[in-house]
Amino acid sequence: xxxxxxxxxxKRLLDLMINSIYTHQEIFLREIISNASDAIDKLxxxxxxxxxxxxxxxxxxxxxTADEKNRMLTVxxxxxxxxxxxxxxxxxxxxxxxxxxxxxxxxxQKEDIDIIGQFGVGFYSAFMVAEAVxxxxxxxxxxxxxxxxxxxxxxxxxxxxxxxxxxxxIIMKLxxxxxxxxxxxxxxxxxxxxxxxxxxxxxxxxxQMDVTKQRVTEESKxxxxxxxxxxxxxxxxxxxxxxxxxxxxxxTAEAYSQFYKDKFFDFEDPIAHLHLxxxxxxxxxxxxxxxxRAPYDFYTKEFKKGLQLYSSGVMIMENCEDLLPEHFRFxxxxxxxxxxxxxxxxxxxxxxxxxxxxxxxxxxxxxxELAKLMKDDREKYERFFGAFGRNLKYGIVADYxxxxxxxxxxxxxxxxxxxxxxxxxxYTEAMGEEQKYIYFAVGESRxxxxxxxxxxxxxxxxxxxxxxxxxxxxxxxxxxxxxxEKEFRNIAADDLGLTSDExxxxxxxxxxxxxxxxxxxxxxxxxxxxxxxxxxALKSHPVxxxxxxxxxxxxEKYFQRMSPEMGVKAGRILELNAAHPVFAALQLAVxxxxxKAEKYVRILYAQALLMADLPLExxxxxxxxxxxxxx
Numbered sequence: 001x002x003x004x005x006x007x008x009x010x011k012r013l014l015d016l017m018i019n020s021i022y023t024h025q026e027i028f029l030r031e032i033i034s035n036a037s038d039a040i041d042k043l044x045x046x047x048x049x050x051x052x053x054x055x056x057x058x059x060x061x062x063x064x065t066a067d068e069k070n071r072m073l074t075v076x077x078x079x080x081x082x083x084x085x086x087x088x089x090x091x092x093x094x095x096x097x098x099x100x101x102x103x104x105x106x107x108x109q110k111e112d113i114d115i116i117g118q119f120g121v122g123f124y125s126a127f128m129v130a131e132a133v134x135x136x137x138x139x140x141x142x143x144x145x146x147x148x149x150x151x152x153x154x155x156x157x158x159x160x161x162x163x164x165x166x167x168x169x170i171i172m173k174l175x176x177x178x179x180x181x182x183x184x185x186x187x188x189x190x191x192x193x194x195x196x197x198x199x200x201x202x203x204x205x206x207x208q209m210d211v212t213k214q215r216v217t218e219e220s221k222x223x224x225x226x227x228x229x230x231x232x233x234x235x236x237x238x239x240x241x242x243x244x245x246x247x248x249x250x251x252t253a254e255a256y257s258q259f260y261k262d263k264f265f266d267f268e269d270p271i272a273h274l275h276l277x278x279x280x281x282x283x284x285x286x287x288x289x290x291x292x293r294a295p296y297d298f299y300t301k302e303f304k305k306g307l308q309l310y311s312s313g314v315m316i317m318e319n320c321e322d323l324l325p326e327h328f329r330f331x332x333x334x335x336x337x338x339x340x341x342x343x344x345x346x347x348x349x350x351x352x353x354x355x356x357x358x359x360x361x362x363x364x365x366x367x368x369e370l371a372k373l374m375k376d377d378r379e380k381y382e383r384f385f386g387a388f389g390r391n392l393k394y395g396i397v398a399d400y401x402x403x404x405x406x407x408x409x410x411x412x413x414x415x416x417x418x419x420x421x422x423x424x425x426x427y428t429e430a431m432g433e434e435q436k437y438i439y440f441a442v443g444e445s446r447x448x449x450x451x452x453x454x455x456x457x458x459x460x461x462x463x464x465x466x467x468x469x470x471x472x473x474x475x476x477x478x479x480x481x482x483x484x485e486k487e488f489r490n491i492a493a494d495d496l497g498l499t500s501d502e503x504x505x506x507x508x509x510x511x512x513x514x515x516x517x518x519x520x521x522x523x524x525x526x527x528x529x530x531x532x533x534x535x536x537a538l539k540s541h542p543v544x545x546x547x548x549x550x551x552x553x554x555x556e557k558y559f560q561r562m563s564p565e566m567g568v569k570a571g572r573i574l575e576l577n578a579a580h581p582v583f584a585a586l587q588l589a590v591x592x593x594x595x596k597a598e599k600y601v602r603i604l605y606a607q608a609l610l611m612a613d614l615p616l617e618x619x620x621x622x623x624x625x626x627x628x629x630x631x
Contacts, residue, residue, distance in 0.1 A: 003155040028129055029186070030199035031122030032075045032170050034314050036062045037203045039079025039168055043140055046080065053140070064196075064209040064237075066187045071174045073130075073186060078167040083139040084146045084158065091123065091135060091148050091156070123170075127152055129183050130172035140166035193237055202242040202313035202336075211235045242313065244287035244334055248275050260289045264332045268292040271384045274333075274369050278361065282354045284337035286362065290370070291332060294387045298330065305329035307362075310336040323359050327395025327403055328366050330388045335362070363406070370410055374423070382421055385412050393472045401479040408480060413473070414446050416455065417464040428484040432462055436497050437489040440466040442474045442554040448613055453541035454491045460539065461498055465491060471558050491537070492612075493547050499536045507536055510578045517587045520594075521574065524601045528572065528617075535575035542582035545608040546573040553612055574608060599625050 040060045047053035055078070065074040082090060126133050131151060138145035145163035150156035163169075174183045185191045189211055196207050210232045220227040243251060243259045257269040270289040277285050288307070297303045305326070306319030313336070323335055339354050374381040385392075389412060396404050396411070412421040422430075427438060439458060443449040449467045458465055468474055477488035489496060499507070511518070511534050521532045530548050538544060547553050548571025559568035576583050582604070589597035606622040609615070616622055 003157055005155045025128045025181075026186075026195055027199075028125040029075075029192070029195045030314065031125045033062060033196070033200045033203060033207060035122055036075055036077035036079065036168070036170075037205055039077050039081070040205050042080040043078075043166065046140070060205045062203070062205055062207045064192060064207065066189070066192060066209075068184070068187045071176075071184065071187065073172045073174060074169055075172075076167065076169045078165060081139040081142070081166040081168055082137040082146070083142050086139065087135065087137060087146055087148050087158065091150075126170065126172050129174055129186055131175045132173040134171040134173075135168065136161060136163055136171070137168040138163040138166050142166075196237040198318075199315045200313075201238045201315075202240065202245075202310065203238055204240055204313060206236040206240060207238045208234055208236050242310075242334070242336070244275065244285045244336060248277075251275070256287075259287075260332070263334075264289070264291075266291060270332075271380055272369060272373050274365060276362075276365060282337065282339045282357045284335055284339065284358055286333060286335045286358075288331050288333035288362070288366065288369075290373075290384060290388075291330060292383065292387065294330065298391075303329075307331070308334040309340075310334060311340055312336075312338055316340075322355055323362060325359070325363055325395070325403070326398065327392055327407060328363065330391060331366055367406055367410070374410070382412065385410075385421070390470055390472060393470065393476060397472060397475040397479045404480055408483060411476070413440075413466040413468065415464055416441075416450065416459075416467060422466075424483045427464060427466065428486055430464065431486070435461075435463050436486070438466070438477075438483060438486045439463055439489050439491050439496070440468050440473075440477060441491050442468045442552055443613060444554075445469055451611070452492065453539075453544045453611060454537045456539040456541070457498060457537045458491060458496070463498075468554075471554075474552060474554055490552060492544075493549065493552055496537060503536065507534055507578075510534055514578060514583075514587065517583075517590050518576075520590045520597065521576075521586075521601050524598050525574070525605055528605065529574045530571040531573045533573065533575055534578045538575065538577035538580070540580075541611070542577050542580040543604045543608045543611075544575050545612040545614070546575055547571065548573055553614060574605060576604070599629065603629070 040062070043053060043055070044057060044060060047055055060078060063074075063076045065072075065076070067073075133150055135148040136145060137148075145161050147159050147161040148156055149159075174186060175181070177184050186195075189209070192209060193211075200207060211234075212230055213233055214228045214230060216226045217229045243255065256273050256275075260266065260270050260273065261268075269292065271292050272290045274286070274288040276288070286307075295303065304319045304321075305324055306317070306321040307323045308315060309317040309320040309323065320335070324331055335358060337354070337358065370381070370384070373384065392407050392410055396407050409423065409425055411424055413424075413427075414420070415422045415427065418430075424438070431438075441449045441452055441455065443452070446467050446469060449455075449465075449469070455465060468476075477490070480488065482488070514534060518532045518534075522529065525532075535544065545553075547556075551568075551570040553570055556568060556570040559566060576586075582600075586597060586600050586604070589600055603622070603625050606616055606625075609617075
């Protein structure tokens, strides 16, 4: 029979689809199976009104057959099939889709029919792996079948043939293996099972294949050394009905957890799950999980965030990043919607309002679920926060604080008074009526912060202090500014607002009286300190170090670790306790023995550095000074 030419701009268009539209060769099987599912959908719909179809829903199936010897891969269905005219129309014209036309017809009848193959190019993805493709199809109700054959863009042939029943067989002669491509892998049982599980697991009809298994031979059943034989058995490769499509009341907690562990390869049960079924402007179903622990690569560039995205049970994207904001990147799960606008390859999404709507809705649902977990199961929430709290904190400070209102009530910080994690809401609700500010201290550990000399006055006043021990913590007050109309105050740097006007006046008078001593200290230390002053916060300690406004000591350490070459350094303010005996001894030494006074100053400055968890400039000098004072 004479070869016919494609109606489209044959070679160039077909080459474009094979080499450019699809990112991965393995996509071809998804496309062929999806087309088979569409064909069955059409006959299943027809069977509702045509009693002559003679098939129930349980009779429909898609079958995969691999012939490694002849390098043939066949995908068969018992769907609606095609007659000669339809094969000419659908296969002879690239980008002509019978599924799209079927859907349009049903929409005119106001029937909600779910057809994924809407572009008519999926079939041609077979040419990515096949050197020749044969299609044998018999239309339901027709007496004859037709065979379509093509080796690519040069054209195709059509001949009459025999086929027992309605349906379509797609027969692909795979290309020869090369150094770069191993096409024969698409004939291996393991690879075919993997691809079906990955892309077509939730196709609504069974996808069947003969698989090789092992069993003990009859002769050796009772033997101490049994012998095994191989046999083939027809097996359904897909699970068909996804968990997220079921009614929530019909799914047990164990089933939810097992699905998560199987789907996302985790050995621990999730902390929480969220099963959504949303109808409205955009209809979608989702099953989301909060893991119990962070993956090993969570804070690396290699980590891939995103949810698995399905359309009508067919996986479109394995990691759809646009569905999750960065602050909820730890969430795992699936989203399935028929309302998404797919691009021509069915691999990427057009960035449309449907996708944005789903993403915005999911963000609110995740936040609400985490807030509920914090309220109902504090132990679980604290476990979650230990794994992913840092990510939430980065979410607050990111994008110039755009998400702070959403995330601030999910924060937990260690309370110095309660000796446990508390939320900002819990902190402010427990504040005394006289307390004006939210107090915090920044350091490397709770143990060190608990020893800060500035903490004594706050303890005496009954004020709680939040301990910030992570790099990102210090940026949170700068981003939030206020919480519940209460400003944040750093106990090591800010005015704590705890001294009365009379106390302030008394300190000013002492400052003036102690000016000769303070000037001597500044002259001795030189540019090591920006200022020397008396403290209103110190109680039992003689001295402390406070940072100059604008940068804390923890920020200094952070920048030293990240960019030591920049030499970023916080200004140091030395504060002294005028009521401490050491200060009186220093004043006496300044008046009577300047050399001894200089030693006192250096010792006090070194002690202030140590209490601020800052490195000594010269540890040997410090030990020598201490030893000298002991002699």
